[in-house]
Structures are given as structure tokens and as C-alpha cells.
Amino acid sequence: MESRLTGKVVLITGATAGIGRSTAFGFAKMGCKLLLLVRNAEKGEALKKEIQEKYDVEIKLLIVNVRDAKGIETAILGLPEEWKKISILVNNAGLAYGLDKVYTAEINDIDEVIDTNIKGMLYVTRVVVPLMLEYKMEGHVINLGSIAAVSAYPGGAIYCATKAAIKLLSDGLRIDLVDTPIKVTNIQPGIVETGFSLVRFKGDKERADAVYRGIESLTPDDVADTIIYAANIPHNVQLTEITMTPLHQADGRCVHKVLK
Numbered sequence: 001m002e003s004r005l006t007g008k009v010v011l012i013t014g015a016t017a018g019i020g021r022s023t024a025f026g027f028a029k030m031g032c033k034l035l036l037l038v039r040n041a042e043k044g045e046a047l048k049k050e051i052q053e054k055y056d057v058e059i060k061l062l063i064v065n066v067r068d069a070k071g072i073e074t075a076i077l078g079l080p081e082e083w084k085k086i087s088i089l090v091n092n093a094g095l096a097y098g099l100d101k102v103y104t105a106e107i108n109d110i111d112e113v114i115d116t117n118i119k120g121m122l123y124v125t126r127v128v129v130p131l132m133l134e135y136k137m138e139g140h141v142i143n144l145g146s147i148a149a150v151s152a153y154p155g156g157a158i159y160c161a162t163k164a165a166i167k168l169l170s171d172g173l174r175i176d177l178v179d180t181p182i183k184v185t186n187i188q189p190g191i192v193e194t195g196f197s198l199v200r201f202k203g204d205k206e207r208a209d210a211v212y213r214g215i216e217s218l219t220p221d222d223v224a225d226t227i228i229y230a231a232n233i234p235h236n237v238q239l240t241e242i243t244m245t246p247l248h249q250a251d252g253r254c255v256h257k258v259l260k
Contacts (some may be wrong), residue, residue: 004232006031009086011076013066013124014093016043018194019144022224023090028055030228035083037062037075037093037124066093066120067112078129084136088231089128091121092142094162096200099155105150110158121169123129129173132182138235139182142227143170147190147243147252163188167175167241174240184228190245191255195218214257218246 010027014020015036024034032118036059038044044061051059060083064071076084094117097109121143132139147155149163170186177184198207223244230239248256 002232003030005088007033008088009033009035009083010088010090010231011037011062011086011124011128012090012092013120015090016040016047018196019189019192019220019223019227020090020092021047022220023092023154023220023227025051025054026061026221026224026228027231028057030232031055031057032081032088033057034059034140035079035086036060037063037064037066037072039063039065061183064139066124067115069119069123072123076131082130085137086128086139087133087137088140088142089124090227091124091141091166092136093120094144094158096159096196097202098189098200101155102157105158113158114162117159118165118169121166125173129177129182131214133180137181139180139183140231141170141173141182142230143184144187144223145170145186145188147188147245147249149188149242151252153253169240174238181235183235185239186241187223187227187230188241188243188254189218189223190243190249191215191217192220192223194220214259215248215255216246218244 010032012020012024015024016038024036034057036044038061041063048059048061062075064075097113143166145166146163148160149167152160165251167186170184174184193212197211201207226242226244
């Protein structure tokens with residue numbers, strides 16, 4: 001794929017694992033400069049080293065949790081001016097906990113899911129978009145939603161609600177920016193085999209593995225390829241929303257599995 005992205009600064013949240021990690025490699029391959037926003041410094045340094053062993057790109061780490069509004073602002077606004085000229089923001093950080101009914105969910109789980117998936121996206125966006133406007137960037141905000149935004153599934157209502165919020169916030173942000181050169185895309189994947197389910201089930205590997213058993217899931221690379229494609233098309237073309245699933249998933253609730 002020809003790169004229209006070479007030299008552009010890309011900020012990716014939740015970059016050390018799953019879709020975020022694959023997206024970082026994908027943009028590095030396109031010759032971008034990477035701002036990787038991560039919680040864990042050790043994992044961030046390891047990822048930076050791994051990418052730079054493969055691609056000759058500049059990388060800066062921002063060690064901060066997306067739930068920390070003040071920390072986000074300080075980290076991004078404290079960057080050297082050339083790194084503040086962010087062309088692409090990928091709001092990827094997100095998680096889910098459990099498959100509890102709405103009225104039995106743990107308070108801490110509710111707070112972390114909502115604070116990470118919704119407020120984290122807003123905290124980063126409210127700092128980056130003004131910079132895009134200040135520096136007159138042909139910017140692009142890419143949000144990681146989910147097919148879960150389209151309809152709730154048993155035990156997933158809180159997570160589904162956060163991804164429905166991402167859909168509407170993406171639409172609203174696109175309206176807010178309609179008179180600017182900044183695009184907004186919402187990516188809504190179906191089943192993707194990552195560490196997502198292991199986090200959801202708090203380390204219960206057997207339960208996590210069962211989510212992906214019997215179906216060829218999407219891979220993080222599949223989603224990253226779609227993100228790169230959306231970012232790399234001509235700037236006069238805006239992909240507002242992309243919903244993608246593995247072959248045998250029809251929607252958020254209808255999945256065909258062959259269990260041996």
C-alpha cells in the first residue's frame with residue numbers, strides 16, 4: 001500500500017497490546033512518527049525497542065493512564081512543538097469486566113469500564129483536537145468502538161453502553177468538526193482474538209479461550225489494517241464508520257461456531 005502518511009505524527013492509546021500494538025506496527029511500517037500512550041513504562045519501552053528494530057521511525061512514550069485527565073493534559077501539552085502536530089489520533093484504549101447483570105456489577109468494575117472507555121477517549125480527544133486546529137492539521141480522529149454498540153448481549157450491557165457512547169460521540173465530534181479539515185472515523189469490530197477476554201474474566205484463561213473457540217476470529221492485525229486503510233485514503237474521503245466481523249459472525253449476538 002502506498003503511504004500518504006510518511007512523517008506524520010500518530011498518537012495511539014492502549015498501545016502495548018492487542019489492536020493498539022498491531023496499529024503501532026502498522027503506522028510504523030507506513031513511516032509515521034509514533035506517540036504511544038501507555039500505562040506501563042516497562043512494556044512501553046519493550047514495544048518501542050521492538051518496533052525500532054524493525055522500522056526506522058521516531059517514537060515517544062507517554063506514560064499515563066487515560067483515566068487521568070490532568071496527567072493526559074500535562075503529558076501531551078508538555079511535548080516538543082514538532083510532536084504536538086498530531087495528524088492522527090487512535091483512541092484505542094478500552095476494556096470490559098465480567099458478564100454480570102447490570103444490577104449485580106461491582107462498583108469498581110463499573111467505574112473503570114466507563115472511565116476508561118468513555119471518559120478516557122474524551123480526555124485525550126479534548127487535548128489533541130485543539131492542537132490539530134491550532135496547527136491547522138489535516139487531522140483524523142479514529143475511535144475504536146465495537147459491534148457491541150449496535151445491540152446489547154447478555155451480561156454485556158455496561159460494556160455495550162460504553163461502545164454505543166463511542167458511536168454517538170464520534171458522530172457528534174464529526175458534526176462539531178464539519179467545517180474543519182479533521183475527519184472522524186468509528187471502527188466497530190466484532191470478535192477479535194486478543195487479551196480482551198482474559199482481562200474481562202480477570203485471568204480465567206479457560207473462560208477467555210472459550211470465547212474464541214469454534215470460530216476463526218478477527219486478529220488484531222485485521223483491525224489494524226482497517227485503521228491504516230481508513231487513515232491512508234485521500235483526505236477528501238471520510239469513512240465515517242466501519243463495522244467488521246469474522247466470516248461466521250452476523251452481528252453482536254449471532255455467531256456460528258463449530259466445536260470439535
